[in-house]
Amino acid sequence: MAIKAQKGTKDIFPDQIHKWHYVEKSFADICDRYGFKEARTPVFEATELFQRGVGDTTDIVQKEMYTFEDYGGRSITLKPEGTSPTARAFLEHNHYADAQPSKYYYNIPCFRYEKPQSGRLREFHQFGIETFGTDDMIADAEIIALGYDFLNEMGVGQIELRINSVGCPKCRPNHRDALRNFLEPRYDELCDTCKARYETNPMRILDCKSEICQDIVKDAPMMIDYLCDECTDAFVQLEKNLEAFKIEYKVDPTIVRGLDYYTKTAFEFVTTMIGAQGTVCGGGRYDYLMDEIGDRHVPGVGFGLGKERLIMLMEANEVEFPEPKPTEVFIAFVGEEAKFYSLNLLRKLRCAGFLAETDALARNIKGQFKYANRLNAKYTVVIGDSEIESGILTVKDMASSEQIRVKSEELIDLLKK
């Protein structure tokens, strides 16, 4: 039995890779303009990093991590997200001593043991950006603006931006109490998962999909109405900054992030065009993450953006991806001597900067032309005994079938024009 790719993983071949190259290059480009620099961290980390960073009670840590013990007895986890590794590296290398804030971007694979479906994989890829070292809402607005502009530049600008505040450790308990008080009379009507949420994290009941729960929750107290002065002020500032940036958004009090480290700002870019998993980009502020994983208080804000979901959305929008460069010149040869002459010419062309190809199957001339055609070659040069003898080559323009005769030493000049 042949071995197959693992559940929830995807192989990417040249017929798709140009899309990846395009979004990767574009993302690096916009990050560059926004002043974010790339940071690379290992694919695996100590399990404890995520237990402390993402949070012990989250689904990610409780049931989705790829965790194993290595031969040295260490508990290792394939990274399920990018923020805590980046924060860990930032602290480890004392970059809080740099001029602040520190702005990083990354392009990483993430691993979560989930049941795959549309837009959900066990190995998925994400872009992320993080700003460390400031709690000013300029940073939050800047992060959101980068996501907004990037999605626009990728041709999916009609995607909806929703923002919210999830409060901070000071004001969150107030809301939690208010919410529990509100829900208590109708506790029995809640769906089973929400009954559990009532104990663990009642905020999540707010975005339950069940009709009964939605009805119950209709007039429930929202976090955004229970913010402390500091968080209220932050949210007002965020809105003002976004308005200054001319960014359209919608306040959505039901946004709740599934990672424990979020505080204050929470946002999502959502779409209904790619199935049920509509969050293409999501993020927020995490002022106490560094306290959890290190011993230093450094505030931060950032987002994760799913590359697979982005590409799906671009496809749904019929975005035209740049096509890969076709073969510029194909060398067809007839005979043994011509083969060696051709190989020599092939290398000269490649060193001169051309995308040059020949037939590594050494087919007959008809087959070689057919192959050149398949490669979408712009020009084909035929090498045979007469060409070697005369030093005059025939260059065929594949689109027009026009044949140009040229001295061998002038070939490169001809192709350059």
Added chain:
RNA sequence: GUGGGUAUCGUCAAGUGGCUAAGACACAGGGUUGUGGCUCCUGUAUACGUGGGUUCGACUCCCACUACCCACCCCA
């Protein structure tokens, strides 16, 4: 973890309880013995997911399993 759907050549895709399981694309060869795309001809494949069962006989009916897809949960 819980549901629903699907499973026939490399790909797409017909099909009926019963002789050699269509067709298309792709691939290979030829019409054109040093010239592709179009067209015409020819050719190739141990294709019915796996394992049981019902039946004289199953690709077609039943059961189980597996894989993939989709949805819940949650998230990128």
